[in-house]
Amino acid sequence: MNPLHLLTAALLTTGLATAAEAQTLKKIADSNKITVSYRESSVPFSYLVGSTKAVGFSVDLTEAIVDDVRKKLKKPMLEVAYMPVTSQNRIVLLLNGTYDLECGSTTNSSTRAKDVSFAINHFYTGTRLLTKKSSGIKNYADLAGKPVASTTGTTNAQVIRKYSAEKKLDLQIILGRDHDDSLLLVENDRALAFAMDDILLFGLMANSKNPAALEVVGDSLQVEPYACMLRKDDPEFQKLVDGTLSRLMKSGEFSRLYTKWFMSPIPPKGVNLNLPMSEQLKANLKTPSNAPAL
Structure with missing residues (x-):
């Protein structure tokens, strides 16, 4: 349960x-x-x-x-x-x-x-990815076997875990306490991307320490x-x-x-x-x- x-x-x-x-x-x-x-x-x-x-x-x-x-x-x-x-x-x-x-x-x-x-x-909204522009990540397949952040208690964490299993991507999911914590995982290179609702990613990016270094990428997994x-x-x-x-x-x-x-x-x-x-x-x-x- x-x-x-x-x-x-x-x-x-x-x-x-x-x-x-x-x-x-x-x-x-x-x-x-x-x-x-x-x-x-x-x-x-x-x-x-x-x-x-x-x-x-x-x-x-x-x-x-x-x-x-x-x-x-x-x-x-x-x-x-x-x-x-x-x-x-x-x-x-x-x-x-x-x-x-x-x-x-x-x-x-x-x-x-x-x-x-x-x-x-x-x-x-829909689940997408926030990543550093320098990462080379453009979609979920680029993250196969790599660490991906999401936030504890969100539907996005469930969505990305299910997608990883269906596509056999073996994503290494790391859960942040809140959205700021998850963003920090990407900024500190502990995760290559942050999977979350795209609108929240745009908002977090806009108010981050270095917005120009980040981008939102990937298909929207679900509305x-x-x-x-x-x-x-x-x-x-x-x-x-x-x-x-x-x-x-x-x-x-x-x-x-x-x-x-x-x-x-x-x-x-x-x-x-x-x-x-x-x-x-x-x-x-x-x-x-x-x-x-x-």
């Missing part, structure tokens, strides 16, 4: 993830506090500028949802607490009630949907949707979150935020990722869906 499923089962057995905690709006109202998560290095979705301030596309979506929670509960002075999560702990900490909402760079997958619920998809994550069996909170995202998509505010983070200079270095909206995301704005990755 997947270690995450074992831990989830343990949490459920010990009562840490109770039905009462799943009723998120009541929990927030009773405590006058909502706790939301952020990622430390998921550029441009959710990342730190300085030591404590989280910014990004997903952070802006989170703040819009929090505003609607305030209105729903008639609590204009609602306290908002921000806590960092990693690829490895984000699901467990949501399940046990440590925080209430995750909008970051989490793939909406059928496997994860057994444990959590997903809101309307807000981005589409994956990102979505905000919340606890299961909580239709009231799901309705609110989906309602916020639908409103942003229909009003044009979502497109404005997309332009802000993907088509304009972003902090801290003022780099423009210059990534036009994908056809999948354009279609999702017209007909919002939370369909998982295939």
